Amino acid sequence: MISGGFSAALDKLAPEYSDSHGDTLKIVHGPSMGRSPQAIPNRLARGEKADVVIMVGYALDGLIKQGKIMPGTRTELADSRIGAVVRAGDAKPDIASVEALRQTLLNAKSVAWSDSASGRYVQDTLLNQLGVKQALSQRGQMVERVPVASQVASGKYQIGFQQVSELLPVKGVTFIGKIPESVQKVTRFAGAVPANAEHADEAKALLRYLASKEVQSQVRATGLDSVPAT
Known part of the structure; x- marks a missing residue:
């Protein structure tokens, strides 16, 4: 499940990832927050399952506090202006x-x-x-x-x-x-693995790939900024 900000980057990177890793990615779109039924928190609250969520960082923090995210899986992906x-x-x-x-x-x-x-x-x-x-x-x-x-x-x-x-x-x-x-308002996009993910290892591998140095030029080409090095 992914919200709008990182969608273009994932759409660009998904075919290459699927070819090299042999995993099929089914992408479901929805806002990071809000009242619409398509919003990621509302989807999860209804019991919809996902192996990865990619969304606005502070909205993801809310899911972490609710215990809906597997501990230690938050991965910083990009900043958006x-x-x-x-x-x-x-x-x-x-x-x-x-x-x-x-x-x-x-x-x-x-x-x-x-x-x-x-x-x-x-x-x-x-x-x-x-x-x-x-x-x-x-x-x-x-x-x-x-x-x-x-x-x-x-x-x-x-x-x-x-x-x-x-x-x-x-x-x-x-x-x-x-x-x-x-x-300006800089919005951090991050990904994580939901607590009930059925393919947690594959999910973690995808997040590592999306955050890797090797794909940053493609990420930046979609209008995002790489996460500053710490």
Whole structure:
């Protein structure tokens, strides 16, 4: 089970892993948190089984505290930053500085963000920091379940914010860039083995592979950042 942020990396790496290790990977997608039935914690709570979960790190911590994760199996995989897109063909607004980002939001006809980690930060923290939350009360919207970029591509919203790795795979949009580092929210993605996993050894091997130095160039190509060395 995997949430959106690391999905593009896993999709890229899964065929090579299956060929070299002889394991078949069945990938099930769902948010790291939230009320939707597809959310990974809700799937596990219903008794759905998985050998590996890959999700936002602090959401994974919640599962660890609940005893739903095999002790000692948390594996750090990548860091994800927030970026923005506009519909393909539209002019790219300036978000390179904090003030430019603020003005872009104030000038936008409509703005969307996700219902996962990045969108919660945008809605609860970033808009307040920029002093634009009230101005966007009628023009801003949290998008549930579907990729924000797909809604921008359809013309429903003028600009969309989500983790870069979730924006880049969507066709019909132009990637503007990452929001400034001084107001950036870095989200850690990590994997672990559920307590009731039926193939725990194979699961641990997959996580070691996804965290290995050998695959970091492919991981970074999807818009993620490698975990800093400790």
